[in-house]
Amino acid sequence: MSDSEQSEEQNREFKTDEDFDPEFFRNIERKSKIFSCIQCGTCTASCESGKWTALKTRNIIRKVCLGDLTVLKDPDIWLCTTCFACWERCPRNIQPTGVIMELRNYATKLGNISPNHRAVVGYLGNTGHAVPINDITKERRKELGLDELPPTLFKYKTEGEGKELENFKEFMFDLPPVKEEKKPKKKEEKK
Amino acid sequence: MTKANNEANVSELETEEEPRIAVFVCHCGHNIAGTVDVEKVAESAKDLPNVVKAEHYMFMCSKTGVKMLQDSIKELGVNRTVVASCSKLQHGRTFAKAIEEVGLNKHKHQQVNVREFCSWVHKNDKEGATQKAIQLVEAGVNRARKLEDVETRKIPTTKAALVIGAGVAGLRAANDLAELGVPVTLIEKNSTIGGHMTQLNKTFPTLECPQCSISPLTNGVANHPLIDLYTLAQVKNVEGSMGNFTVEFEIKPRYVHDNCTSCGECSSVCPIEVPSEWDKGMSMRKAIYKAYPQAIPSTFVRDKQTCIGCNSCINVCPVQAVDFSMKTEKKTVNVGSIVVAAGFNEYDPSEIEPYHYGQDGYDDVITQLQLERMLSPTSITNSEVLRPSDGRIPKNIVMIQCVGSRNDQVGNAYCTGVCCKFAIKNARILKENYPNSNVTICYIDVRTPGLNFEELYKSAQEIGVRFIRGRPSEILRNPLTGELRVIVEDTLSMTPLQLKGDLVVLSAAMVPPEGIGPLGSRLHVLRSKEGFLKEFHIKMNPTLSSKGGIYLAGAIQGPKDISESVAHAGGAAALAAAHLVKGYIEKEMLIPKIDYSLCISCGLCKTVCAPAAIDVDQDRVYSVNEVACKSCGMCMPACPTGAIQLINFSDDQLRDEIIPLSGGEAHCHD
Numbered sequence: 001m002s003d004s005e006q007s008e009e010q011n012r013e014f015k016t017d018e019d020f021d022p023e024f025f026r027n028i029e030r031k032s033k034i035f036s037c038i039q040c041g042t043c044t045a046s047c048e049s050g051k052w053t054a055l056k057t058r059n060i061i062r063k064v065c066l067g068d069l070t071v072l073k074d075p076d077i078w079l080c081t082t083c084f085a086c087w088e089r090c091p092r093n094i095q096p097t098g099v100i101m102e103l104r105n106y107a108t109k110l111g112n113i114s115p116n117h118r119a120v121v122g123y124l125g126n127t128g129h130a131v132p133i134n135d136i137t138k139e140r141r142k143e144l145g146l147d148e149l150p151p152t153l154f155k156y157k158t159e160g161e162g163k164e165l166e167n168f169k170e171f172m173f174d175l176p177p178v179k180e181e182k183k184p185k186k187k188e189e190k191k
Numbered sequence: 192m193t194k195a196n197n198e199a200n201v202s203e204l205e206t207e208e209e210p211r212i213a214v215f216v217c218h219c220g221h222n223i224a225g226t227v228d229v230e231k232v233a234e235s236a237k238d239l240p241n242v243v244k245a246e247h248y249m250f251m252c253s254k255t256g257v258k259m260l261q262d263s264i265k266e267l268g269v270n271r272t273v274v275a276s277c278s279k280l281q282h283g284r285t286f287a288k289a290i291e292e293v294g295l296n297k298h299k300h301q302q303v304n305v306r307e308f309c310s311w312v313h314k315n316d317k318e319g320a321t322q323k324a325i326q327l328v329e330a331g332v333n334r335a336r337k338l339e340d341v342e343t344r345k346i347p348t349t350k351a352a353l354v355i356g357a358g359v360a361g362l363r364a365a366n367d368l369a370e371l372g373v374p375v376t377l378i379e380k381n382s383t384i385g386g387h388m389t390q391l392n393k394t395f396p397t398l399e400c401p402q403c404s405i406s407p408l409t410n411g412v413a414n415h416p417l418i419d420l421y422t423l424a425q426v427k428n429v430e431g432s433m434g435n436f437t438v439e440f441e442i443k444p445r446y447v448h449d450n451c452t453s454c455g456e457c458s459s460v461c462p463i464e465v466p467s468e469w470d471k472g473m474s475m476r477k478a479i480y481k482a483y484p485q486a487i488p489s490t491f492v493r494d495k496q497t498c499i500g501c502n503s504c505i506n507v508c509p510v511q512a513v514d515f516s517m518k519t520e521k522k523t524v525n526v527g528s529i530v531v532a533a534g535f536n537e538y539d540p541s542e543i544e545p546y547h548y549g550q551d552g553y554d555d556v557i558t559q560l561q562l563e564r565m566l567s568p569t570s571i572t573n574s575e576v577l578r579p580s581d582g583r584i585p586k587n588i589v590m591i592q593c594v595g596s597r598n599d600q601v602g603n604a605y606c607t608g609v610c611c612k613f614a615i616k617n618a619r620i621l622k623e624n625y626p627n628s629n630v631t632i633c634y635i636d637v638r639t640p641g642l643n644f645e646e647l648y649k650s651a652q653e654i655g656v657r658f659i660r661g662r663p664s665e666i667l668r669n670p671l672t673g674e675l676r677v678i679v680e681d682t683l684s685m686t687p688l689q690l691k692g693d694l695v696v697l698s699a700a701m702v703p704p705e706g707i708g709p710l711g712s713r714l715h716v717l718r719s720k721e722g723f724l725k726e727f728h729i730k731m732n733p734t735l736s737s738k739g740g741i742y743l744a745g746a747i748q749g750p751k752d753i754s755e756s757v758a759h760a761g762g763a764a765a766l767a768a769a770h771l772v773k774g775y776i777e778k779e780m781l782i783p784k785i786d787y788s789l790c791i792s793c794g795l796c797k798t799v800c801a802p803a804a805i806d807v808d809q810d811r812v813y814s815v816n817e818v819a820c821k822s823c824g825m826c827m828p829a830c831p832t833g834a835i836q837l838i839n840f841s842d843d844q845l846r847d848e849i850i851p852l853s854g855g856e857a858h859c860h861d
Binding site for chain 1: 545593597598599600635636660661662663664665678679680681682685687
């Protein structure tokens with residue numbers, strides 16, 4: 001098979017109905033609103049993150065309308081800063097920020113949480129707060145006449161029954177493990 | 192109705208002959224028969240008391256079906272008919288008319304709706320639907336048994352009409368009515384007639400001059416012997432019903448008498464200048480002024496709100512036409528029909544905050560109507576398009592579509608349907624007048640249905656107008672240079688863009704006119720949820736309002752372009768004239784009767800009667816005004832003793848109808 005023929009075949013890889021699951025997103029909270037999207041692009045044009053990143057809000061909503069489940073693996077959904085500009089301006093009140101939040105919940109269940117978000121969750125689980133306390137912070141707190149450690153779960157991890165942090169971690173942050181991507185079959189065949 | 196009359200009618204009832212009922216079940220193709228077992232329904236009806244015939248047929252509304260109905264009357268001596276088919280509104284009249292043709296009173300027909308109430312709503316439950324149909328038919332037969340004859344009476348109408356609003360739709364309606372020989376009172380709340388059409392530069396799709404198109408109509412109406420024109424006038428009170436309305440309206444003083452020669456001396460000496468409403472703020476006018484050179488009436492008008500009373504105009508007027516002592520007048524007219532052509536307002540985009548319309552520093556954000564004013568021959572800029580901020584010719588012009596349309600946030604879910612067309616028209620004109628400028632239209636969808644409009648779109652594309660599919664999220668202003676940028680995503684290439692906008696034109700929606708709330712309530716007509724006046728039926732009667740005798744013309748019923756408004760107004764005029772030219776309306780005397788042996792003269796019926804059709808005399812004897820009664824039946828549940836009974840809707844008849852549906856029990860007034 002020559003190179004040109006191969007690339008031609010790749011071009012022919014259009015999606016078919018089997019690639020979409022229109023029913024999947026029917027169960028999400030904002031179902032009735034999402035499907036009334038007119039793809040006007042106000043969300044993308046409003047997007048503070050999208051000015052600098054690959055996040056195209058309109059495109060994400062489009063994929064949801066089509067039932068394209070690849071959106072759950074899309075790293076772009078983790079680029080939203082939840083500034084709510086799109087939510088405020090959407091002429092159909094689709095609430096794109098809310099949609100992205102729900103997609104993140106679905107993606108997390110599938111193990112597709114972004115590494116950065118996973119790290120933040122890790123901090124919370126291990127220490128009880130999202131921002132780590134470094135020496136400078138401790139110094140400042142001392143100067144202000146406060147305890148070195150703020151009264152978070154971390155401070156009391158050894159008090160009480162001594163299991164609060166562990167319980168907290170177990171109930172709140174039971175994240176599924178990182179999912180290993182299956183390589184596409186077609187590529188394997190070609191090899 | 193007098194007491195004696197009531198009693199006579201009651202005695203007539205008692206000598207009623209034995210009921211002989213024929214039942215027909217319609218298949219309506221598969222509409223009914225696909226779900227309901229029509230054969231079974233017809234079979235079960237056969238056993239009901241007084242039923243002499245029960246049949247089913249494919250299409251009862253067909254000629255054969257109607258003949259079956261008529262034959263049963265002729266051959267079997269049937270005196271009441273029941274047809275189980277569609278809604279009463281759809282074919283009830285067809286069957287009533289059919290039995291009338293063979294000599295039966297049309298109120299002896301009982302319609303049973305087994306389509307909307309049965310087969311359409313219970314598609315997945317054939318057995319249940321059939322059972323329900325059987326019960327509905329039994330209820331219908333029970334109701335038919337006691338049906339009485341109802342007389343139809345001719346009520347004379349007042350051969351005159353009132354048209355509210357003198358825009359293109361109102362003018363058309365007034366002209367058409369007058370041409371049919373109906374005297375017309377035309378009232379307009381502004382000082383001039385012609386409406387929005389006079390403000391336009393060109394009309395799409397042929398780029399014609401709107402002044403040239405409308406001036407024969409404005410002149411014709413102003414000089415028509417059968418049309419009385421009142422400007423600065425507003426409706427204050429409406430009474431009566433279809434055929435005979437009494438309308439009171441108020442005419443605000445013009446402060447200039449009709450002998451004004453339109454010389455303009457007064458205006459030239461007037462020291463006050465305010466933004467012109469007619470010119471959408473694109474030029475200034477004096478406190479005594481004429482909106483535009485061709486204005487009809489051409490008499491000047493004084494704006495009392497802004498006038499400081501310096502009397503310069505009085506002193507300078509060569510014919511002493513200016514008179515500050517003029518007072519508000521009230522006038523009352525009797526008319527048979529009312530045509531409402533109150534038009535529309537351009538949506539005020541200042542509500543959409545990210546576009547900053549009307550805010551400081553955003554002078555170059557204007558609306559399409561303002562652009563029309565700049566382009567028009569009567570503009571202050573000599574038809575040049577200049578930036579309001581610095582008076583320069585803009586290089587980059589961006590138009591934003593769907594401003595206030597298709598926007599749930601501002602409560603306008605509808606597509607105005609006209610903006611795409613006028614934006615494309617104006618974009619093309621701009622590109623023709625300024626070939627070096629960049630004209631961009633940011634749209635969500637281009638909607639150009641109908642003959643010649645797609646061609647207009649194509650011609651704009653060919654001449655170089657740039658179309659970007661995306662709704663701008665905001666207009667940003669560089670605080671140092673004052674430059675405007677339009678932020679939009681080109682959704683087709685998935686590229687966020689910042690477009691230079693030396694002039695930004697907002698294609699604002701058409702919204703209901705201000706003051707439509709009070710007008711609607713004075714006319715007692717319903718409004719749609721968008722605020723326009725609601726038509727009787729969106730497909731079959733878009734010109735009749737929710738109230739008989741009041742008709743809608745043009746954009747008051749919903750956004751329309753000029754051709755649609757003119758066609759709509761013509762239809763409204765024809766409907767409004769029909770019963771005036773004929774001279775009478777036929778009213779079915781479906782009115783309540785009062786049983787004076789039960790009446791305790793409490794007056795509750797009078798309290799609830801919306802059309803005020805219940806009269807009371809000195810001896811506290813209540814009676815029904817037959818002409819005013821609207822057969823709504825509100826008086827019946829209000830009556831504590833059951834003395835007042837609407838003919839063919841009496842407690843007795845309704846009880847009989849309810850019994851088969853409720854499983855044998857019915858209580859009313861017990």
